[in-house]
Amino acid sequence: xxxxxxxxxxxxxxxxxxxxxxxxxxxxxxxxxxxxxxxxxxxxxxxxxxxxxxxxxxxxxxxxxxxxxxxxxxxxxxxxxxxxxxxxx
Amino acid sequence: xxxxxxxxxxxxxxxxxxxxxxxxxxxxxxxxxxxxxxxxxxxxxxxxxxxxxxxxxxxxxxxxxxxxxxxxxxxxxxxxxxxxxxxxxxxxxxxxxxxxxxxxxxxxxxxxxxxxxxxxxxxxxxxxxxxxxxxxxxxxxxxxxxxxxxxxxxxxxxxxxxxxxxxxxxxxxxxxxxxxxxxxxxxxxxxxxxxxxxxxxxxxxxxxxxxxxxxxxxxxxxxxxxxxxxxxxxxxxxxxxxxxxxxxxxxxxxxxxxxxxxxxxxxxxxxxxxxxxxxxxxxxxxxxxxxxxxxxxxxxxxxxxxxxxxxxxxxxxxxxxxxxxxxxxxxxxxxxxxxxxxxxxxxxxxxxxxxxxxxxxxxxxxxxxxxxxxxxxxxxxxxxxxxxxxxxxxxxxxxxxxxxxxxxxxxxxxxxxxxxxxxxxxxxxxxxxxxxxxxxxxxxxxxxxxxxxxxxxxxxxxxxxxxxxxxxxxxxxxxxxxxxxxxxxxxxxxxxxxxxxxxxx
Amino acid sequence: xxxxxxxxxxxxxxxxxxxxxxxxxxxxxxxxxxxxxxxxxxxxxxxxxxxxxxxxxxxxxxxxxxxxxxxxxxxxxxxxxxxxxxxxxxxxxxxxxxxxxxxxxxxxxxxxxxxxxxxxxxxxxxxxxxxxxxxxxxxxxxxxxxxxxxxxxxxxxxxxxxxxxxxxxxxxxxxxxxxxxxxxxxxxxxxxxxxxxxxxxxxxxxxxxxxxxxxxxxxxxxxxxxxxxxxxxxxxxxxxxxxxxxxxxxxxxxxxxxxxxxxxxxxxxxxxxxxxxxxxxxxxxxxxxxxxxxxxxxxxxxxxxxxxxxxxxxxxxxxxxxxxxxxxxxxx
Numbered sequence: 015x016x017x018x019x020x021x022x023x024x025x026x027x028x029x030x031x032x033x034x035x036x037x038x039x040x041x042x043x044x045x046x047x048x049x050x051x052x053x054x055x056x057x058x059x060x061x062x063x064x065x066x067x068x069x070x071x072x073x074x075x076x077x078x079x080x081x082x083x084x085x086x087x088x089x090x091x092x093x094x095x096x097x098x099x100x101x102x103x
Numbered sequence: 104x105x106x107x108x109x110x111x112x113x114x115x116x117x118x119x120x121x122x123x124x125x126x127x128x129x130x131x132x133x134x135x136x137x138x139x140x141x142x143x144x145x146x147x148x149x150x151x152x153x154x155x156x157x158x159x160x161x162x163x164x165x166x167x168x169x170x171x172x173x174x175x176x177x178x179x180x181x182x183x184x185x186x187x188x189x190x191x192x193x194x195x196x197x198x199x200x201x202x203x204x205x206x207x208x209x210x211x212x213x214x215x216x217x218x219x220x221x222x223x224x225x226x227x228x229x230x231x232x233x234x235x236x237x238x239x240x241x242x243x244x245x246x247x248x249x250x251x252x253x254x255x256x257x258x259x260x261x262x263x264x265x266x267x268x269x270x271x272x273x274x275x276x277x278x279x280x281x282x283x284x285x286x287x288x289x290x291x292x293x294x295x296x297x298x299x300x301x302x303x304x305x306x307x308x309x310x311x312x313x314x315x316x317x318x319x320x321x322x323x324x325x326x327x328x329x330x331x332x333x334x335x336x337x338x339x340x341x342x343x344x345x346x347x348x349x350x351x352x353x354x355x356x357x358x359x360x361x362x363x364x365x366x367x368x369x370x371x372x373x374x375x376x377x378x379x380x381x382x383x384x385x386x387x388x389x390x391x392x393x394x395x396x397x398x399x400x401x402x403x404x405x406x407x408x409x410x411x412x413x414x415x416x417x418x419x420x421x422x423x424x425x426x427x428x429x430x431x432x433x434x435x436x437x438x439x440x441x442x443x444x445x446x447x448x449x450x451x452x453x454x455x456x457x458x459x460x461x462x463x464x465x466x467x468x469x470x471x472x473x474x475x476x477x478x479x480x481x482x483x484x485x486x487x488x489x490x491x492x493x494x495x496x497x498x499x500x501x502x503x504x505x506x507x508x509x510x511x512x513x514x515x516x517x518x519x520x521x522x523x524x525x526x527x528x529x530x531x532x533x534x535x536x537x538x539x540x541x542x543x544x545x546x547x548x549x550x551x552x553x554x555x556x557x558x559x560x561x562x563x564x565x566x567x568x569x570x571x572x573x574x575x576x577x578x579x580x581x582x583x584x585x586x587x588x589x590x591x592x593x594x595x596x597x598x599x600x601x602x603x604x605x606x607x608x
Numbered sequence: 609x610x611x612x613x614x615x616x617x618x619x620x621x622x623x624x625x626x627x628x629x630x631x632x633x634x635x636x637x638x639x640x641x642x643x644x645x646x647x648x649x650x651x652x653x654x655x656x657x658x659x660x661x662x663x664x665x666x667x668x669x670x671x672x673x674x675x676x677x678x679x680x681x682x683x684x685x686x687x688x689x690x691x692x693x694x695x696x697x698x699x700x701x702x703x704x705x706x707x708x709x710x711x712x713x714x715x716x717x718x719x720x721x722x723x724x725x726x727x728x729x730x731x732x733x734x735x736x737x738x739x740x741x742x743x744x745x746x747x748x749x750x751x752x753x754x755x756x757x758x759x760x761x762x763x764x765x766x767x768x769x770x771x772x773x774x775x776x777x778x779x780x781x782x783x784x785x786x787x788x789x790x791x792x793x794x795x796x797x798x799x800x801x802x803x804x805x806x807x808x809x810x811x812x813x814x815x816x817x818x819x820x821x822x823x824x825x826x827x828x829x830x831x832x833x834x835x836x837x838x839x840x841x842x843x844x845x846x847x848x849x850x851x852x853x854x855x856x857x858x859x860x861x862x863x864x865x866x867x868x869x870x871x872x873x874x875x876x877x878x879x880x881x882x883x884x885x886x887x888x889x890x891x892x893x894x895x896x897x898x899x900x901x902x903x904x905x906x907x908x909x910x911x912x913x914x915x916x917x918x919x920x921x922x923x924x925x926x927x928x929x930x931x932x933x934x935x936x937x938x939x940x
Contacts, residue, residue, distance in 0.1 A: 017406075017407035017411065018403060018404070018407050019407070020404060022310060024333075048314045048390065048391075049314045049315070049317040049390065050313070050318075050329065051310070053310075078112075078166070081156075082166060083333065084333050084336045085309075085336070086306050086309070086339070087336050087339065087340075088404040088407060089407075090411070091155045092155075094113060095111050102407055102410070102411045103411060106785075107785040107786040108785060110781070110786050118777060118781060118786075118791060119774045119777040119778065120777075122791060122795055123737065123740040124740065125795065125798065125799060128812075129809040130812040130813060130815065130816050134816050135812065135815050135816060138660045141659070141660070159771075160767055160770045160771035160774055161701045161771060164698040164771070165698050165701070167698075168694045168699075169698075171691035171695060174691075208650060211648055211649065211756075212650070214763070215649070215667070215750070215751065215759070218747050218750040218759075218762075218766075219751040221747045221751075222744055222747040222748045222751050223751075227740075231770065234743070234747055234763070234766055234767070234770070237750070237763055238767060241690050242690040242691075242694075244644075245644035246690070246691070248625075248643050248648075249640055249643065249644065252624070252625070255622065255624070255625060256620035256622060257621055258621075262622060262626040263626045264625065265627050265647050265648065265650075266626065266627060268650065269650055269652040269653050270652070270653060275655075278653075278655070279656075282654055282655040282666070285658070286655075286656045286657065286658040286660075286666055288660055289660075548656050548659075551655065551656050553654065553655050558653075
């Protein structure tokens with residue numbers, strides 16, 4: 015059985031470019047909208063790429079800014095200057 | 104001078120934090136960290152600790168300040184615009200009363216508990232993370248008080264939340280849960296709150312319930328809820344790092360950690376029964392059933408998690424199967440209990456409408472019509488005849504979770520589930536195998552419990568009569584308690600809605 | 609749907625919570641500080657004794673010899689609750705961040721005289737370990753203290769000390785071109801240099817103070833009360849003639865912080881002393897015990913930085929100021 019990683023973000027203006035970047039960069043990601051939030055699930059791993067968010071945002075974006083929009087997550091986290099990754103080993 | 108080396112996030116964080124500690128030589132290590140060893144956990148190398156979130160204090164301030172500015176702007180505007188009038192229905196407010204009296208004081212306990220761990224765990228990384236979590240938890244209790252302060256201005260049941268939390272019978276369920284964690288050693292606390300509660304269970308409270316708040320028009324609560332949850336994802340990550348670290352450090356840690364995971368999963372499951380009822384019965388517009396939330400956040404997310412941790416030999420918590428089976432019963436049994444006892448509670452109850460019962464039938468096809476609908480329909484009949492049913496017998500409480508013995512036997516829903524343990528010549532009753540195991544594991548601890556019903560009988564709660572006890576709770580009789588219909592809350596709401604209709608023409 | 613609120617009766621039925629109204633003497637609007645702070649900690653009917661301290665409850669006023677009728681008189685004059693604290697610190701740190709940028713862009717640290725640069729590496733960078741001990745002590749006061757009015761500012765203070773430890777780390781990185789070697793050298797000095805051993809012993813001794821209110825006096829009044837004026841006052845001043853102005857910009861946070869922190873510390877200690885003759889005597893005794901201990905611990909460092917005569921004079925001066933401050937708080 016595939017192991018599901020998941021990230022939930024607020025459905026806000028700040029989070030929408032992140033949601034769009036995740037959708038584009040992670041084929042097979044499943045998007046579930048609920049009131050106020052968007053839960054994104056994917057098998058095994060999921061990555062938020064800095065460059066991809068910056069393309070959509072049109073400004074410099076620090077992956078730590080995800081702290082302002084995140085609601086929940088599942089998976090082991092690896093965070094660095096250029097990405098924010100969730101995976102099961 | 105040469106151009107400075109470019110530092111990555113990980114390197115920079117490591118340089119700024121990991122060397123702060125030193126090996127003491129003027130005071131013995133055991134005196135500086137007196138609680139590091141009594142639980143039997145063995146750590147060989149704290150430097151193996153990897154911080155998942157590499158937040159320096161300045162980054163912490165920056166992000167948290169921005170969150171707070173946004174949150175308080177919403178709270179101010181909610182108050183100025185009387186946002187409470189845009190709720191789907193006034194019944195919803197009762198869930199908030201339960202939240203303020205039952206949950207917010209736990210955030211405070213978490214704050215102080217993480218201060219304890221943030222001082223006493225020997226290891227810079229986890230200590231800093233625990234200190235930041237201590238700050239976050241203080242944030243949560245304070246933002247919740249500030250949010251619900253506005254509701255307190257208009258509705259009953261909020262005003263004495265602090266007094267009630269230390270006294271009221273059903274609030275001893277969450278209170279004893281956290282007292283239990285606070286009085287445990289630092290590593291057990293970390294596993295109890297950081298892992299079992301934050302990682303495995305609190306999603307069930309904060310994600311679907313807060314989404315429900317949004318759905319029911321409560322802009323203030325959803326804002327604090329999701330804003331708190333943005334800290335929570337940091338806490339969850341800390342929880343999972345701690346458990347992995349303990350399991351990696353020494354094989355001897357596994358049985359100790361497994362026992363804690365089993366204990367705290369079950370204890371957390373019992374406390375969250377209150378949330379089950381909030382979701383299935385107290386949200387006027389439903390978002391998802393408790394059962395569905397359990398499937399997403401425990402069965403699915405927890406399943407992946409425990410599969411991942413299996414490589415360390417850690418097993419799915421004991422009685423997880425029982426908890427999953429109980430998800431079909433939990434909210435109904437809890438709501439039925441509060442329906443019978445809301446004369447002694449700080450919030451109102453009501454019977455589900457015909458429409459709501461149909462929703463419950465659909466969401467709980469194997470249990471609702473069979474066990475619970477008949478009971479609610481009977482009570483509805485009694486209400487019509489003017490014989491609204493209140494239960495005046497004081498219930499027996501479980502010695503561990505402190506919930507009245509209302510749950511039914513796993514596999515036999517006609518029989519009440521209870522277990523007995525003997526300890527030092529006394530009998531102690533528990534509600535389930537899960538709670539009995541916990542009692543038997545630490546009888547000297549649970550035999551100390553301040554059980555509200557025992558305390559009432561011993562005359563420690565204001566007097567012998569129910570009214571004496573309720574006054575001792577500072578329950579405003581006829582306003583805070585009894586059913587929703589006929590309450591001052593309902594009357595006020597009806598006036599507002601009538602006026603609103605008139606204005607809208 | 610928009611509605612005209614004026615036509616609706618939306619009069620509040622009460623202004624604040626019951627426990628706040630009882631403290632204010634009437635149901636009247638309360639501040640966010642008051643609602644976030646007063647009586648927030650549980651006080652009654654605890655369930656279990658801590659496995660780690662069976663002699664007390666987890667919230668227990670008897671963990672200190674100081675006695676208060678009401679622990680909520682120990683208010684914070686800054687009226688900090690989480691949001692106001694974080695917003696204030698984020699603003700202050702923005703200035704620090706700008707100063708780091710400014711100093712880096714103009715190469716202001718390059719202008720420090722080489723000999724003074726060594727002195728700075730020696731006296732300033734090991735202080736990150738003193739900050740770390742202060743962080744642990746503040747966390748401990750939050751853990752063991754009683755009543756949110758005094759414990760909440762303690763965890764804020766813990767965050768402040770961590771931030772200052774990290775500012776010193778950043779100064780080290782600015783000095784060594786991000787190699788981290790200066791921080792390693794500083795740690796070696798902290799562990800081994802004779803001038804640091806009195807201070808390291810002080811730090812370790814402060815970590816095991818049993819009574820958290822004594823720790824409050826030792827750390828917040830005496831250690832902080834000497835450290836910041838001595839290091840960021842006297843030492844820093846000596847650097848001004850040796851090209852140290854850029855450095856002063858990087859540690860300006862500490863001066864601002866100390867002034868603000870002292871207002872809180874003074875309010876807490878003054879109020880506790882005013883409560884009873886016993887409290888006053890105890891606080892005075894702790895202060896008299898720790899002042900010479902801390903002074904002696906700083907003496908070798910002061911000598912190393914300022915020379916024997918000037919070092920002693922600077923230390924006497926900050927000690928005299930602290931004694932005067934303690935006297936104003938009612939400590940004899």
